[in-house]
Amino acid sequence: MIPLLVACPLLFAFLVSLFDVLGVRAKITRFLFLTGAISPWIVFFGIREKVPLDEIVGGYAKTAGIQVSLDYINVYFMLAELILFFAVSIYSIEYFSKHRKNGKIYSLLLLMHTGLLGAFISRDLFNYYIYMEIASVSAFALIAISEEKGAKRAAYKYLILSLTASYLFVFAVGMIYLKTGYLNAELIRGSILPSREIDVAAGIAFSALLLKAGVFPLHSWLPDAHSKAPDPVSALLSGIVVKVPVYGMLLLYLSLPLTKRFLTVLMVVAFASIFFGIVLMIVERNIKKFLAYSTVSQMGYVVLGVSTSNILGSVYYAFAHALIKGALFLSVGALIRAQRSKEIRNLSYRGDAILMLSILILSLAIGGVSPFVGAYGKSLLFEGMKKPLEYILYIAGIGTLVAFTRLNYYLLKSRENFNAYSLQRMPPFLLSLLVLALGVYYGQRIDYMDFVLIVSAVIGFVLLRRSGIIEKDIRYRFSKTVGEEINIFMTVFLLFTLFLLLQNF
């Protein structure tokens, strides 16, 4: 039954495209789009009882076929994808309704749905790559569809860097196949012996996946791509598309023997990413770029879970972050749509109680404050971690809260009357209620430690504001052509890959 999860949205993607070519009324296309977005839910409810589940597509032998499965690792990725995509699909019906090519956009969104679901269920490294590519190709096209200035440029940068990374990933998969003769993660685990080739393959594959996840030294495509895309697409990109490489890292972690030293290097990279994201969040003025840098920082936490062998913490944190960041992008998108500005200082949420409440809840949740689902992910990440690292993570949590205090301060400061569309207000609000409900479901209580965190974050913000760093106009800009930027990013990427490779020798 598992392949049905992927086949339904794929069928509806082509049906939407077909009806769009035939030129039927927009209502029918919209109905088909929504059906396609909901159809995996129906299948999911059908098989929910039987998790963990395992299947070979087409009923072949395990060594010959493609294995798909649904177990306690990827079921959370699946749930995050299904919930977020449902919210985004309702949001995007309003958002794209005036767009000239909305049939094509719906079709591309459904293809992205297919790619994400297919990547999350697959247990086969090559099949995973193919579905990741389906999701990324539709992401490139959806970014390029935006009318904003610089969107094409961002899409091109993302395309070239991501494509190079995936070729290197396939190269690494080829090396693993050469040594073991299998592509299936479980069979690789069973027949692998530590060797130089496997070490090289692990280094290349991890650096490729880190690029696709947008972790610090390789993040350079992410802020542009995530901020220039249309708002619902940004929510999908930042929420769930960057989680696909994380699932790949988990697959590789479960199937390859990684050395201790390699994992330590990965942990250093994760910490660098966390703090780099926070610093740039504090000085950034464009609200969507602010959220994109927050993604860079949060992906650091997720990779940290992989590097400390804490699979469960990583999975739950990714789940929480997908919901929170998706909802943040959607609610900020509603503000941007109603007030026609992207500068943090010009925006305000005082005129709309629902958006105000949801942004407040989500900012607390992303900082890991207690009754929300973010805190549960964080507490799982902390399990089994050494003391000094835990204190560094507390400082990082305060940093995130400082940045979000700044966001809320500016949004509270000015007052503007505006009318947001109700179809754009409700999905982020419902998602933020879900964030609260899931936190309570996982047994989170109000913790007095969190008040200390919030108070110290507010004090930190006031101090920073007094010192004048936040008010200063720090504009750091390349005045370079796209080609030159690509040259620089590619050099950084290859140097990083070499650095990872040299760790194993």
Next chain:
Amino acid sequence: MINAEIAGIIIMLIGLYGLMTKKDLIKQVLAINVISTGLVLFFVGMGYVEGGEVPIMPQQTVVDPLPATLMLTTLVVDVAITSLALAIILRMRRDER
């Protein structure tokens, strides 16, 4: 002696060199295609067995068909992305004018 895998890796490195040094966008897309060609050569060389036959009818020694089929899929991805990249470049040029 140089074999197909090493030749493939060298071609991939040539493509990466092109991405690091060339500023022209079309040349960058071509460099990506060079990488994919190297990848295909690497995989096909990997599945080759000395004196192997086409693996359609039951025979004594056959080449490994799996890498070739994998590369067929990668080629499809490559074609799709090349056309998308060219379309984005065309639109980008028009926007900048």
Next chain:
Amino acid sequence: MKMSTVVRTTTKLISPFLVTYAVYLMVYGHLSPGGGFQAGVVLAVSVILLITSHGYKKVRKRFKFKEVGMIENISAVFLVSLGLIGFMFGSFFYNFLTKGKFGSVISGGIIPLFNVSIGLKVGAAFTFVFYILLRWVESD
């Protein structure tokens, strides 16, 4: 753009044979080297040859934009539903047709159908890509 008479006559002669060859690759894909993707590429090349020799505008009158899009989407829908029908017999993409004698065309079960739909999809998609890129180039 329009090429000389020699080129135009030659491409007109070659194109039908390319279509025949594409059909051969589709139908015999499971018995000999070939298959859906290659057949689709050959199919698209027959149209692309006509575009390069006769010019984009003339070819578009014969192979219409809308029809190409329809072929592409219908074959894709057929392909996915072929996989979905397999569910009634056991699992996704289960080969449910009765298998014939070894080495004959019908021995593949659903594989020839699969190849035909992939071939049509790929051929139409390639033609579409060329149409769209040429449309932008010509409007500049």
